[in-house]
Amino acid sequence: MNIVTEISEWQRIRKNLAGETVGFVPTMGNLHAGHMSLCRHARTENAIVVASIFVNPMQFNQASDFELYPRTVEQDAALLTAEHVDYLFLPAAKEIYPDDYQIQLTENTVSLELEGLHRPGHFNGMLTVVLKLLNLIQPTRAYFGEKDYQQLLLIKKMVSALFLPLDIVACETVRAEDGLALSSRNTRLNAVQRQKAVDFPKLLNSVMQPEKITEQLEALGFKVDYIADQWQRRLGAVWLDEVRLIDNVPLK
Numbered sequence: 001m002n003i004v005t006e007i008s009e010w011q012r013i014r015k016n017l018a019g020e021t022v023g024f025v026p027t028m029g030n031l032h033a034g035h036m037s038l039c040r041h042a043r044t045e046n047a048i049v050v051a052s053i054f055v056n057p058m059q060f061n062q063a064s065d066f067e068l069y070p071r072t073v074e075q076d077a078a079l080l081t082a083e084h085v086d087y088l089f090l091p092a093a094k095e096i097y098p099d100d101y102q103i104q105l106t107e108n109t110v111s112l113e114l115e116g117l118h119r120p121g122h123f124n125g126m127l128t129v130v131l132k133l134l135n136l137i138q139p140t141r142a143y144f145g146e147k148d149y150q151q152l153l154l155i156k157k158m159v160s161a162l163f164l165p166l167d168i169v170a171c172e173t174v175r176a177e178d179g180l181a182l183s184s185r186n187t188r189l190n191a192v193q194r195q196k197a198v199d200f201p202k203l204l205n206s207v208m209q210p211e212k213i214t215e216q217l218e219a220l221g222f223k224v225d226y227i228a229d230q231w232q233r234r235l236g237a238v239w240l241d242e243v244r245l246i247d248n249v250p251l252k
Contacts (some may be wrong), residue, residue, distance in 0.1 A: 001081045003088045005136060007095050007136060013087070014138055015178040021046040024139035026130065029053040030070035030184035033077050034174035039083040041171055045089045050137055051080050052089040058101055058125030065244075070187050089137065097130055104128050107154055115150050115246070126151060127158055134159075139165045139166050145182045147173040149248045150232055173247075177202070181247045196221065204234050204249050 015164035023042030025034050035051075042049045052074060060066035073090070080088055104124045110116075129208045134142060136141045144152050156168050172184050180194075189197055199220050203213045210227040215237055217224050225237040226243075235248040 001077065001085050001088055003077065003090055005090050005092070005095075006090060010087075010089055010136060012054060014136075017048055019049050020251065021140040022048045022135045022137065024051060024134070024142040025051045025085075026133050026142065026144075027051060027053055027076075028055045028069065029076050030072050030187065031076045032174075032184065032186075034123065034145055034147070034181045034182040037174050037241065038081060038145060038171055039080065039085055041106075041169065042141065042143050043084060045169075045195055046140060048087070049083075049085045049138065050087045051085050052091075052133055052137070054089075054091055054093075054096060054129065054133070056129045057093060058097070058104075058128065059122050060125075061122060061127045068188065070184055089133075096179055101125075101128070105131055105158070107208065110150065110154055110157065113150075114226055114228060114230070116236065116238065123151070123154055127154060130155055131158065132160070134164060136167065141169050143165045143169045143171055145171050145173055147183065147191070147247065149235060153231065179205075181245075183245065185245065186242055188243045189240065193243065197240060197245060199247055200236065201247055201249070202236055204236050204247055207252070211233070 004013065023046030025038045025042055037098050039049060040053060053073065053248065055069055055071065057066055077088060090204040105127040106124050107127060116123050144155060146152060152170055155158060159168055176182060178198045180197050181201065203216055206213065213227045214224045222237040229251060233248045234251055237244065237246045
């Protein structure tokens with residue numbers, strides 16, 4: 001696997017890939033089986049697979065969350081190599097934001113609900129960096145997990161609205177054996193929290209209404225940002241102490 005850290009170097013490489021199908025998996029690192037499933041999916045559909053690791057400072061609402069976000073680049077590179085990823089794009093923040101984030105992309109409907117309501121500015125940061133990465137990588141297809149369902153909707157909407165010449169491929173959420181959606185933030189859960197976290201997807205999958213699920217979660221010690229039925233999904237965001245978890249399931 002080739003590791004590319006500079007935009008100018010990647011742009012030279014991309015010119016030489018003209019005519020090849022390119023699958024792209026953007027990540028913030030601390031990779032797990034969910035990310036690997038995206039890479040495998042990309043490998044089945046494209047001649048070249050590119051992954052990126054960039055912990056985007058502009059989509060964190062709390063400086064502490066950004067600082068504590070797990071960074072495991074060497075481990076991540078080994079996992080990507082094992083999945084036969086061809087290129088890892090590993091840019092620095094100054095490369096991605098030469099304008100100091102003066103130009104931002106904003107969506108003014110879907111981004112204001114649920115996650116957007118609880119994390120103001122988050123989706124501006126996410127959409128801006130995803131647009132930059134898609135412009136740089138110029139993939140045939142880009143792969144995103146359904147766990148961040150609102151994010152997925154917004155990326156699809158952006159690609160359509162801005163006439164970007166690629167396909168967005170949605171991939172099912174990968175879960176641990178006990179049902180918890182895999183997430184890089186799960187590594188911040190201690191053993192007691194990790195055991196309790198399983199109640200979150202269990203209750204999302206229950207036949208109870210969102211209000212009742214909220215009551216049950218709060219009784220179990222979760223702080224609930226929201227449980228909502230929208231876009232043919234049941235979506236939720238909760239806190240276990242200082243760790244925030246999100247998940248969603250199809251509505252039954």
